[in-house]
Amino acid sequence: MGRVIAIANQKGGVGKTTTSINLSAALAEKGKKVLVIDTDPQGNTTSGFGIEKNELENTIYELLLGECTVQDCIIKDAYPGVGIIPSNVNLAAVEIELLDAEKREFILKKEIDWIRDDYDYVIIDCPPSLSMLTVNAMTAADSVLVPIQCEYYALEGLSQLIHTVNLVKERLNPELDMEGVVFTMYDARTNLSLQVVENVKSVLKQKIFDTVIPRNVRLAEAPSYGMPINKYDPKSAGAESYAALADEVIKNRR
Ligand SMILES: Nc1ncnc2c1ncn2[C@@H]1O[C@H](COP(=O)(O)OP(=O)(O)O)[C@@H](O)[C@H]1O
Numbered sequence: 688m689g690r691v692i693a694i695a696n697q698k699g700g701v702g703k704t705t706t707s708i709n710l711s712a713a714l715a716e717k718g719k720k721v722l723v724i725d726t727d728p729q730g731n732t733t734s735g736f737g738i739e740k741n742e743l744e745n746t747i748y749e750l751l752l753g754e755c756t757v758q759d760c761i762i763k764d765a766y767p768g769v770g771i772i773p774s775n776v777n778l779a780a781v782e783i784e785l786l787d788a789e790k791r792e793f794i795l796k797k798e799i800d801w802i803r804d805d806y807d808y809v810i811i812d813c814p815p816s817l818s819m820l821t822v823n824a825m826t827a828a829d830s831v832l833v834p835i836q837c838e839y840y841a842l843e844g845l846s847q848l849i850h851t852v853n854l855v856k857e858r859l860n861p862e863l864d865m866e867g868v869v870f871t872m873y874d875a876r877t878n879l880s881l882q883v884v885e886n887v888k889s890v891l892k893q894k895i896f897d898t899v900i901p902r903n904v905r906l907a908e909a910p911s912y913g914m915p916i917n918k919y920d921p922k923s924a925g926a927e928s929y930a931a932l933a934d935e936v937i938k939n940r941r
């Protein structure tokens with residue numbers, strides 16, 4: 688059965704989307720079947736795979752509203768070995784439209800249950816908030832992977848995030864686990880990155896990945912070409928780091 692991993696952090700710009708795209712592509716390169724679910728109305732994971740997000744009939748929005756089936760909205764082989772449930776700005780309204788929906792925290796989980804046997808990994812890119820969409824992702828997930836940007840305010844909001852994970856575990860999804868914390872945009876030229884890593888490690892009693900994602904301009908460029916890093920620049924430090932992260936994620940499971 689596919690392992691469902693939610694990539695979450697309510698802070699924007701910490702590397703959730705970059706991790707969703709490149710971890711998925713790296714897992715696929717290692718022979719895993721992967722489904723990526725974009726639950727951010729910004730749709731950056733969708734466009735990062737080269738999909739024209741504003742011309743889609745069926746997206747995560749139609750799926751959550753029950754207007755299409757999960758099979759209807761999967762774009763198969765968006766990248767070799769990777770299927771994607773896309774998103775676009777329409778999704779921004781879903782929260783209000785589902786205000787009175789019954790068991791609305793479980794909508795995504797129910798849909799994923801139909802297809803999780805078809806994949807080794809289902810990677811959910813979350814929006815930068817602790818909204819109903821993120822709660823849906825955590826309720827559907829086996830684990831939460833938290834990217835943390837190596838910057839001065841790295842710890843800010845983390846306790847709130849851990850608290851949300853614990854609440855979901857208590858009330859909605861008792862099996863929910865922490866996949867781990869991954870440091871992103873690490874800059875070896877500055878002391879700050881190192882200090883942030885040391886500080887977070889000393890404060891946060893969570894699993895932390897050995898792999899650290901460096902700040903690498905190729906990772907920032909790749910989405911504008913609609914390619915994951917292992918296609919855009921397979922020899923870059925960014926590509927190597929996401930391949931190593933994929934190895935760790937695979938190892939976590941054993
Ligand atoms: N390791 C990295 N090196 C360089 N730029 C990065 C790296 N990770 C992310 N970025 C860039 O930082 C910005 C925010 O990253 P993104 O993955 O979109 O964060 P989030 O999804 O958490 O908002 C994007 O412009 C992205 O290209």
Ligand SMILES: [Mg+2]
Nearest residue numbers: 703704727731
């Ligand atoms: Mg994002």
